[in-house]
Amino acid sequence: MGVLDGKVAVVTGGTSGIGARTATLFAAEGARVVIAGRRTEEGEKLAAEFGGTFVRTDVSVEADVEALIAHAVERYGRLDVLVNNAGDPGAGGSVADADLARFEQTFAVHLGGVLTGMKYASRVMLGQESGSIINIASTTARLGGWAGLGYSAAKAAVIQLTRGAAVELGEHGIRVNSISPGPILTGIFAKGAGMDAAEADRTAAAMESAFTAALEIYQPIHRAGTPDDVAQAALWLAGDGSAFVNGHDLAVDGGISAGRPASVALAERAKLAKAFADLRG
Numbered sequence: 001m002g003v004l005d006g007k008v009a010v011v012t013g014g015t016s017g018i019g020a021r022t023a024t025l026f027a028a029e030g031a032r033v034v035i036a037g038r039r040t041e042e043g044e045k046l047a048a049e050f051g052g053t054f055v056r057t058d059v060s061v062e063a064d065v066e067a068l069i070a071h072a073v074e075r076y077g078r079l080d081v082l083v084n085n086a087g088d089p090g091a092g093g094s095v096a097d098a099d100l101a102r103f104e105q106t107f108a109v110h111l112g113g114v115l116t117g118m119k120y121a122s123r124v125m126l127g128q129e130s131g132s133i134i135n136i137a138s139t140t141a142r143l144g145g146w147a148g149l150g151y152s153a154a155k156a157a158v159i160q161l162t163r164g165a166a167v168e169l170g171e172h173g174i175r176v177n178s179i180s181p182g183p184i185l186t187g188i189f190a191k192g193a194g195m196d197a198a199e200a201d202r203t204a205a206a207m208e209s210a211f212t213a214a215l216e217i218y219q220p221i222h223r224a225g226t227p228d229d230v231a232q233a234a235l236w237l238a239g240d241g242s243a244f245v246n247g248h249d250l251a252v253d254g255g256i257s258a259g260r261p262a263s264v265a266l267a268e269r270a271k272l273a274k275a276f277a278d279l280r281g
């Protein structure tokens with residue numbers, strides 16, 4: 001028996017990375033899954049692999065999101081889970097050089113996509129008086145210096161949008177939660193650096209040792225986060241095991257948001273103690 005037997009799920013940004021792994025895991029756990037993204041070839045190939053369907057969708061276009069949700073309901077008769085996962089590297093740059101058009105586009109994808117997803121999914125879920133909506137935010141919503149300004153600000157807004165939706169929809173049996181992943185081994189970083197999307201997805205796993213080394217002083221669990229780490233959290237939030245969890249932001253970040261590793265803090269303290277000792281002579 002699967003955790004999601006009988007449920008229907010939509011996963012946006014399902015053509016690669018976290019979304020692709022989430023969709024595959026949900027299908028393996030019994031859900032009928034619709035994935036969405038802009039790359040038709042990748043989407044159709046993956047959907048065929050796990051026995052679901054793909055709908056070409058740009059989440060910054062409201063009509064696309066409306067059609068995506070309508071497809072799921074027409075095809076499977078209901079909607080139990082929506083994972084608002086689609087996202088791109090978004091706007092970066094310094095404050096003084098901020099490009100407002102790029103900011104608006106970043107907000108249209110990361111925040112507008114989440115809002116319209118919830119808008120059309122909630123209309124279906126309200127009729128059923130049940131459902132679970134999972135919005136993918138980020139550790140960068142709370143920490144400066146880890147991602148571009150626009151991306152981080154949009155992710156912070158996703159967490160607050162989640163809370164607002166949770167208190168409204170929770171009264172009608174619909175749970176709304178977010179997940180804040182830390183750095184996860186996917187192609188999003190290479191895409192942000194300008195690499196072709198397919199190549200970025202293909203080469204993501206090869207970055208594992210560089211990732212682990214770069215995170216050593218920040219992340220208490222010393223390994224790179226994987227799409228499966230996030231997918232497993234999404235599975236729990238999607239299933240009935242989390243039936244009393246609503247309005248929560250779940251960190252899946254190896255402890256980055258809890259603080260730096262104790263070994264790093266101890267080494268820093270030892271350095272300071274030595275500096276004091278040297279001062280005294």
Ligand SMILES: NC(=O)c1ccc[n+]([C@@H]2O[C@H](COP(=O)([O-])OP(=O)(O)OC[C@H]3O[C@@H](n4cnc5c(N)ncnc54)[C@H](OP(=O)(O)O)[C@@H]3O)[C@@H](O)[C@H]2O)c1
Pocket residue numbers: 012013014015016017018019036037038039040057058059060085086087088109136137138139180181182183184185186187188191197201
């Ligand atoms: N990797 C990390 O370290 C990390 C950390 C925290 C949060 N996140 C978040 O996790 C989510 C998934 O990212 P990922 O790391 O798995 O990267 P990824 O492999 O690049 O996946 C991003 C997905 O979003 C889709 N997408 C991008 N723009 C879209 C748009 N306008 N409309 C529809 N789909 C769009 C992409 O598909 P198409 O190209 O086919 O459109 C792709 O399926 C994103 O929201 C990201 O911000 C990632």
